[in-house]
Amino acid sequence: MPELPEVETIRRTLVEHVRDVKIEEIKLIWPAAVCGWEDKAFEELVTGRRIRTIDRRGKYLLIRLDEDLTLIAHMRMTGRLNYYPDHQEPEKHTHVVFRLEHGEVHFSDVRKFGRIQAIPTPLCFSGSSLGKLGPEPLESEFTPGVLKERFGKKKLSIKAALLDQHVLAGLGNIYVDESLFQAGISPVRGVDTLTEEEILKLHQAIQNVLQAGIDAQGTSFRDYRDANGEKGSFERELHVYGRGGEPCKSCGQTLDRIRLAGRTTVYCARCQR
Ligand SMILES: [Zn+2]
Numbered sequence: 424m425p426e427l428p429e430v431e432t433i434r435r436t437l438v439e440h441v442r443d444v445k446i447e448e449i450k451l452i453w454p455a456a457v458c459g460w461e462d463k464a465f466e467e468l469v470t471g472r473r474i475r476t477i478d479r480r481g482k483y484l485l486i487r488l489d490e491d492l493t494l495i496a497h498m499r500m501t502g503r504l505n506y507y508p509d510h511q512e513p514e515k516h517t518h519v520v521f522r523l524e525h526g527e528v529h530f531s532d533v534r535k536f537g538r539i540q541a542i543p544t545p546l547c548f549s550g551s552s553l554g555k556l557g558p559e560p561l562e563s564e565f566t567p568g569v570l571k572e573r574f575g576k577k578k579l580s581i582k583a584a585l586l587d588q589h590v591l592a593g594l595g596n597i598y599v600d601e602s603l604f605q606a607g608i609s610p611v612r613g614v615d616t617l618t619e620e621e622i623l624k625l626h627q628a629i630q631n632v633l634q635a636g637i638d639a640q641g642t643s644f645r646d647y648r649d650a651n652g653e654k655g656s657f658e659r660e661l662h663v664y665g666r667g668g669e670p671c672k673s674c675g676q677t678l679d680r681i682r683l684a685g686r687t688t689v690y691c692a693r694c695q696r
Pocket residue numbers: 671672673674675676691692693694695
């Protein structure tokens with residue numbers, strides 16, 4: 424599933440092709456991928472508008488069109504936004520085609536959970552699930568104090584708390600497991616048991632791991648590709664995610680694989696306390 428580093432990489436690779444480019448035609452191949460509008464109404468609403476820029480909030484992309492309209496794209500499990508410089512025949516799982524002045528953008532999704540929502544820009548945060556998201560982990564407002572405050576008095580495992588997008592935006596299974604490994608904290612610990620020092624370490628680890636993920640253009644463990652169809656390379660730097668049963672890269676002990684917060688969780692019982 425694309426997490427913050429993957430969605431940020433899609434944003435960066437897509438915006439360079441589409442900034443200030445006009446949308447000339449929309450093809451809704453699987454209209455259910457678009458929520459909130461009837462097919463014809465959506466086509467009329469978006470056709471002829473220019474893409475101004477693309478922002479990101481958590482795992483959501485915000486495609487800013489002129490006249491104060493935003494397309495919120497959520498990739499969920501396997502959603503992709505691909506840019507093609509020339510006409511491209513839709514693939515089996517392409518659901519929406521944006522034909523631009525220059526090139527095309529295809530929204531495709533094998534699992535069909537991804538969605539595109541059109542919303543007036545002033546209502547972006549009040550009229551959608553974006554308004555309830557926790558802080559952006561790479562912004563300066565995100566401090567160890569904020570992390571502590573977001574955990575509050577919750578009686579959750581640290582794993583469950585970090586997966587909760589209302590606590591902190593953008594993390595999923597890969598970057599939660601990697602952040603906890605780097606911080607040396609066991610995923611089964613309750614958030615209410617963390618010391619000040621552990622909160623500091625965790626805050627730093629989250630920022631380090633996300634930044635390293637962006638620098639490597641994301642993790643292409645399964646389906647993820649950037650807007651140019653390229654894979655990321657962060658899977659080479661993974662310490663725990665996807666490595667259950669293999670030796671810890673730090674101490675050599677076999678990594679534990681457990682089920683926690685409904686997700687497969689891998690950690691080193693020796694390095695993470
Ligand atoms: Zn270890």
